[in-house]
Every structure is written in structure tokens, then in C-alpha cells.
Amino acid sequence: MSRGRGPGRGPSRSNDLPDGGDQLKVVFVLLVGLSGGLIALQSNAPLLVIGAAILGGIVAGGALLWYLIWITTD
Numbered sequence: 001m002s003r004g005r006g007p008g009r010g011p012s013r014s015n016d017l018p019d020g021g022d023q024l025k026v027v028f029v030l031l032v033g034l035s036g037g038l039i040a041l042q043s044n045a046p047l048l049v050i051g052a053a054i055l056g057g058i059v060a061g062g063a064l065l066w067y068l069i070w071i072t073t074d
Contacts, residue, residue, distance in 0.1 A: 025065055032061030 018026075036057025040050045 029058060029061035029065055032064065033058030036060070 033054050034057065037050050037054035040053035045053070
């Protein structure tokens with residue numbers, strides 16, 4: 001009888017949960033996107049412009065994140 005690790009032994013880790021790095025990336029992109037919306041909100045822009053600013057900020061945040069990952073990886 002073997003005492004090694006078999007199925008169901010040891011700590012189980014669900015692969016469905018995102019790790020900390022992925023969560024940080026999402027927060028970074030949302031932070032950039034929402035900051036654009038807050039600037040539009042402070043200037044008393046219409047709701048459509050605020051939504052467009054948030055969407056544009058999310059796109060810009062995604063592009064910035066892609067660039068940061070690109071320059072920091074080998």
C-alpha cells in the first residue's frame with residue numbers, strides 16, 4: 001500500500017479562482033477607465049459622454065496594461 005499523494009490528497013486548489021496577478025490587472029484597467037468617467041462627471045458632461053469616457057478609459061487601460069506587460073517580460 002502506497003502512502004504517496006493520490007487523487008484527493010493534499011491541499012486542493014480550485015483553478016476557477018483568479019490569482020492575485022489577474023485580479024490586480026482587472027483593478028488596474030478598471031481604475032484607469034473609471035478615472036476617465038470621473039473627470040467627465042466633474043465637468044458636468046451628459047450621461048452618454050460619461051459612458052463613452054469610461055469605455056475609452058477601459059480601452060486605454062487595457063492598452064496600457066498590454067504595453068506594461070510587453071516591456072517587462074522577456
